[in-house]
Every structure is written in structure tokens, then in C-alpha cells.
Amino acid sequence: MIDDDGYFGENVAADYDESEASEFRPDVVDRTVDLLAELAGDGPALELGIGTGRIALPLAARGVPVHGIDLSRAMVDRLRAKPGGDAIDVTIGDFATARVEKSFSVAYLVFNTIMNLTTQDAQVDCFSNVAAHLAPGGRFVVEVMVPQxxxxxxxxxxxxxxxxxxxxxxxxxxxxxxxxxxxxxxxxxxxxxxxxxPFRYVWPAELDLMARLAGLRLRDRWEDWTREPFTGESGKHVSVWEKPAD
Structure with a gap:
């Protein structure tokens, strides 16, 4: 049921890590963090829908400063309770519109989280919000399923x-x-x-148009975090859009 934490309240947060255990496997996490750390370089990262810190904590452990945005205090409480969690700054709010007063080298949305925005307008707003947070040359990374x-x-x-x-x-x-x-x-x-x-599913080409409206351009699209080619048979994609440097 929806509450002040949206659809990820205490009842979901209490066993989220266990219910999504396959996504917490070290091999899955390491592939994701490897690419994000590479894209971040020497700059900070912004995670939209930071949740319980599945990606933020190991990314921060690599030396990448991470700031998160999340609507769910219950999920963020789990992040805070983990080693290193209290060192990560989190803004509580809707990641389609919530602002952080700094710029980032990379922003990212993983594990289908873009679909938590259940209207096209909200998804468009998210791209615009990310573009405003990115430094020139910064990248926006989205991992999301291909509608089945x-x-x-x-x-x-x-x-x-x-x-x-x-x-x-x-x-x-x-x-x-x-x-x-x-x-x-x-x-x-x-x-x-x-x-x-509830979710709103979204097509790769539709995301590209949202990015274009926000002033971003597609840099890469892969089937997964290991950069396998994206094809018509791919069940998901990892896409990277870039904010022009000039």
C-alpha cells in the first residue's frame, strides 16, 4: 500500500535486500559499480532511488562521492544502518523533481527504477532534472528492462x-x-x-527522445553492464546519455 514513503514503505523495506537477493550478488554489484566508477572518474555521482544502498555503498567504497535522492525514508533507514551508510548524503524527495545544490559527473538509475515514475510527464521531468544536475560532459546511466x-x-x-x-x-x-x-x-x-x-514501462527510443528534450545525447547502449551488444533479443538495456561539454 502507498504511504508517505510511496510504494516502498516499511513493509517493503523490512525485507527488500532478502527479496531481491539475486541483485545483491557480488558479481552483479561489481559489474555495475565497475562501469559507474569509470564514468564518474574523479567526480561525484548522483543516485536516483538510492534505496538501501546496494550500489551506492560499494561505489563510495571505490572513492566515488555519492549523493542519493529517494522518497522512502524506510529504505534510506536501511542504508543508514549499514557500514558506511551514515557517510552518504541523501535528499528525501521525488527524484523526478528534487534538487541537490551541486553538479555531478554521473547520475544513474538502476534496476528498472525509471519505471517507478508512473507517468510519461514524470519520466520527462526526471531527464530534465538530471540534465540540470550534470556537469558539462557528465553522463546519465539508466538500466531498465525492455517491455516483454x-x-x-x-x-x-x-x-x-x-x-x-x-x-x-x-x-x-x-x-x-x-x-x-x-x-x-x-x-x-x-x-x-x-x-x-505500479510502474510505467518505457521503450529505448522513447527514452532517447526524453534525453533529447533535456539536451542530452545518446552515447552508448548495451545489453548489460558488461557492454554486450544490445539487440532485438535483449531483455534489458544499459543506456548512457551525455550532456554536451560546450
């Missing part, structure tokens, strides 16, 4: 992505509005508990 509409049979709107004895998870899509939601059914003591988080 090819997996929808005619007349069906749900795509399952996890099935086990105690947990079912599926995404629903509305192609008319680009609204989607991730739905989780968990069996606890023989009873089913359901939760749902």
Missing part, C-alpha cells in the same frame, strides 16, 4: 516471472497506456498474501 509484450498471447495481459511453492510473481501490462504492475502472491501459514507495485 512479445511474451503476451492474444487476449492475455499477465507475464509470470517467478513460480514456487510459496511465492508467485507476475507482471501485468496495459499496451494502451503503458501502465504495468508487478504482483506478488506469497503463501504464509497456508494463507495467500497479495501485494502490487
Amino acid at each position: 509484450l512479445r511474451r503476451l498471447p492474444a487476449g492475455q495481459q499477465a507475464v509470470p516471472f517467478h513460480i514456487s511453492d510459496t511465492r508467485w510473481a507476475f507482471d501485468t501490462y496495459d499496451p494502451a497506456t503503458q501502465a504495468m504492475s508487478s504482483n506478488y502472491v506469497t503463501i504464509v501459514d497456508g494463507r495467500a498474501e497479495h501485494s502490487s507495485i
